[in-house]
Amino acid sequence: MTSKTSSAVTFLPSRLQSMLRTQEGVLLVLLVVIVVALSLLSDRFLTVNNLLNQTRLLTETALLALPMTLIIISGGIDLSVGSMLAWSAVMLGFSWQLLGLPLPLAVLVCLLTGVVGGAINGLLIAYVRVPPLIATLATLAIYRGFSFGISQARSARGFPEEFAFWGQGQIGPFPTQFVILAALIVAAHLLLSRTGFGRWVYAIGNNELAARYSGIPVERVKFTLYTLSGLMAGLAAFIFTSRVTTTRADAATGLELDVIAAVVLGGTSIFGGSGSIIGTVLGLVIITLLRNGLLLTGVKGDATFMVIGIVLILAVLVNNLVRRR
Amino acid sequence: MAVPIIELREISKAFPGVQALDRVSFEVREGEVHALLGENGAGKSTLIKILTGAHQPDSGTILLRGQPITIPDTRQGLKLGIAAIYQELSLYPDLTVAENIFMGHQPSNRFGMVDWRQMQQRARALLHELDADDLDVTRPVRGLSVGNQQRVEIAKALSHDARILIMDEPTAALTQHDVERLFEIVRRLRARGVAIIYITHRLEEVFLLADRVTVLRDGRVVGTTLEVSQTNQAELVKMMVGRTLDTLFPKDPAIPGEVVLEVRNLSYGRTTRNVSFTLRRGEIVGLAGLVGAGRSELAQVLFGITPAQSGTILVEGKEVRIRNPREAMALGIAYVPEDRKLQGLLLPMSVRENTTLAVLRQLLRYGFVDHHAESRLTQEYVDRLQIRTPSLMQQVANLSGGNQQKVVLAKWLAAKPRVLILDEPTRGIDVGAKAEIHRLMNALAHQGMAILMISSELPEVMGMSDRILVMRQGSIVAELDRQSASQEAVIAAAMGASELHLV
Numbered sequence: 001m002t003s004k005t006s007s008a009v010t011f012l013p014s015r016l017q018s019m020l021r022t023q024e025g026v027l028l029v030l031l032v033v034i035v036v037a038l039s040l041l042s043d044r045f046l047t048v049n050n051l052l053n054q055t056r057l058l059t060e061t062a063l064l065a066l067p068m069t070l071i072i073i074s075g076g077i078d079l080s081v082g083s084m085l086a087w088s089a090v091m092l093g094f095s096w097q098l099l100g101l102p103l104p105l106a107v108l109v110c111l112l113t114g115v116v117g118g119a120i121n122g123l124l125i126a127y128v129r130v131p132p133l134i135a136t137l138a139t140l141a142i143y144r145g146f147s148f149g150i151s152q153a154r155s156a157r158g159f160p161e162e163f164a165f166w167g168q169g170q171i172g173p174f175p176t177q178f179v180i181l182a183a184l185i186v187a188a189h190l191l192l193s194r195t196g197f198g199r200w201v202y203a204i205g206n207n208e209l210a211a212r213y214s215g216i217p218v219e220r221v222k223f224t225l226y227t228l229s230g231l232m233a234g235l236a237a238f239i240f241t242s243r244v245t246t247t248r249a250d251a252a253t254g255l256e257l258d259v260i261a262a263v264v265l266g267g268t269s270i271f272g273g274s275g276s277i278i279g280t281v282l283g284l285v286i287i288t289l290l291r292n293g294l295l296l297t298g299v300k301g302d303a304t305f306m307v308i309g310i311v312l313i314l315a316v317l318v319n320n321l322v323r324r325r
Numbered sequence: 326m327a328v329p330i331i332e333l334r335e336i337s338k339a340f341p342g343v344q345a346l347d348r349v350s351f352e353v354r355e356g357e358v359h360a361l362l363g364e365n366g367a368g369k370s371t372l373i374k375i376l377t378g379a380h381q382p383d384s385g386t387i388l389l390r391g392q393p394i395t396i397p398d399t400r401q402g403l404k405l406g407i408a409a410i411y412q413e414l415s416l417y418p419d420l421t422v423a424e425n426i427f428m429g430h431q432p433s434n435r436f437g438m439v440d441w442r443q444m445q446q447r448a449r450a451l452l453h454e455l456d457a458d459d460l461d462v463t464r465p466v467r468g469l470s471v472g473n474q475q476r477v478e479i480a481k482a483l484s485h486d487a488r489i490l491i492m493d494e495p496t497a498a499l500t501q502h503d504v505e506r507l508f509e510i511v512r513r514l515r516a517r518g519v520a521i522i523y524i525t526h527r528l529e530e531v532f533l534l535a536d537r538v539t540v541l542r543d544g545r546v547v548g549t550t551l552e553v554s555q556t557n558q559a560e561l562v563k564m565m566v567g568r569t570l571d572t573l574f575p576k577d578p579a580i581p582g583e584v585v586l587e588v589r590n591l592s593y594g595r596t597t598r599n600v601s602f603t604l605r606r607g608e609i610v611g612l613a614g615l616v617g618a619g620r621s622e623l624a625q626v627l628f629g630i631t632p633a634q635s636g637t638i639l640v641e642g643k644e645v646r647i648r649n650p651r652e653a654m655a656l657g658i659a660y661v662p663e664d665r666k667l668q669g670l671l672l673p674m675s676v677r678e679n680t681t682l683a684v685l686r687q688l689l690r691y692g693f694v695d696h697h698a699e700s701r702l703t704q705e706y707v708d709r710l711q712i713r714t715p716s717l718m719q720q721v722a723n724l725s726g727g728n729q730q731k732v733v734l735a736k737w738l739a740a741k742p743r744v745l746i747l748d749e750p751t752r753g754i755d756v757g758a759k760a761e762i763h764r765l766m767n768a769l770a771h772q773g774m775a776i777l778m779i780s781s782e783l784p785e786v787m788g789m790s791d792r793i794l795v796m797r798q799g800s801i802v803a804e805l806d807r808q809s810a811s812q813e814a815v816i817a818a819a820m821g822a823s824e825l826h827l828v
Contacts (some may be wrong), residue, residue, distance in 0.1 A: 206671040213650060213652065215654045
């Protein structure tokens, strides 16, 4: 069997080649290149402090990217995550400051708001059969409307000091939210790759009809996914509020784009059926480090966006090139 | 003897892990129907793809009218007059007949705009040559019968002035009437000097239609090209499978047990009307009828995909409700659907993931999938059904049609059903795999499974069934037992006696 190896990358050692065959491999190589390049450009980049600090900024996007990975693998999409985050955050501030609920209860309201928002998406998509793109584009607008309506464009502030623990505090050497995120990454990874539910998600993304014909409760799986996405938006809203100590109706505007970019950079097929949590995490890390590193080396914010866009396309290109043969 | 219009010399082509074609030589003459036979995976598809330019050979030469050529892509292939009509038709359902025929090379006027009038005229002329004047060129393709869609495909090939026409299992999805019209068209094209490469699994068609026949097995030409008049079915089957098949339909008479499934006055919309029947342990009941008679629709009602709107279903004497596939599965009903790629398989996923999909819940340990148990179960069915796959982790998309069908069967056998509904279980698969599936059905019935088999292939219905139910327009119109059934009786019932004289 001597198939032609006329690929453009024959000069690479075979270990590296087989690694580049997966999107995760491409990203890992990319990550190393970025870290090396940025640490040469700025001596403040590769420091424990800076890197740990970055996880604070990454957490909210990451919390949303976890369920988004599952949703995109299932062949759907959730555009409303940014709006759900804002709505949940506003509900936190509203119920604490205006309704006078105790703070833990207000946090519960915040999480529940996310769940309700997600469940509405889930109902629309799984049972009313509105295409996910349209359903969540609509709720993106609606939930943002709720945020402005409820907050009346006022922001809640003046949270007690202990509340800052979740967004600014530390557990040992690690930022609080990093610990929470790490636990949830492991949980999401296990859910997707090891459980029956995870298998169903892939099955639905690959062939929804065949999944249905195999007795998979397609509607229930979809409903669960979007509700989960809402719950994570609620959790992200809580941590976000604790970090910035204020709740504003225009919080997290456009965040859904960052989330989707990270998931897609992580190798999840936008058409559904394939992808992994590990890929998404690598995608997130790359985007965050690029942003931070370029900032430290003095590149302006707008240029950073462009670099991230180019990296997104490059990563997919390299992967396509290697996979072709 | 005339120079062949196209000739392949010593063509080889390898894909990772398989030698798809191994020094294959093959030629077709003008005005000839050349049948190409072989089991799935024998290399027929690769050969077609090389001829149309979709694949490039690793070595060997292609000669067009004696001149060596290369066919870099399918567009160039069409320019050289080589067109293919695939089993799965590739029309745009929402475009009109004329637009489909001229897709990619619409006649245009001097302003560079599509010349609709000319397009429709030429489309009509092309269809006229196919004796299909009844087809309205301005209506969308959606809703046309499979036979008519195929005529559109053929007209499309002719619009490129194809001199070499490759037909890949053109009769697989056709009704008997359409098959005869297709044969007529093929003979017409042959008379006009078109060279036709005709791929089929139905041996009788070779003798009805072809002048010469070439058999492929494991990527090689078996023996040499034969004149059809010099050979017979038994010889061809032997060449294809490399062994003699004792019988194609090994059905033993059943010893039917108690009633497992009873259905009374089941209705759903217009497609299932007042259907009543019973199914006993250990018997195979054939469900015959024309395409569109409502057989698959009945199966989908029984499996809960389109739950019954009225009527009663009894499983082992107890009245039950089936509102979705899960409830059907819980009652021990399994459905192997008609279209394995669309309804049966997760093509990009592995043999293992496909096999265990319906029973995944039983393979969980503390909520996690037990991969060892999963592999054990899959291996059991791979062995039992003789699924030919390099590994359990192989993507199902890379398996041949027969092995894909076995994976779907494995998925449902793993669920250990009491009632197995098989919808066209051997459509589009090769003789060898077909015989294996028939043997398996026989064995399952022996073990006490009740099997309801939908099939459009009359010999299969006659050969495998203990009883035959015939459907027409959503109702069961006849029930025949093994002894009294004849092909004529089934056809008469399926068509309605009054319509019979029209054919």
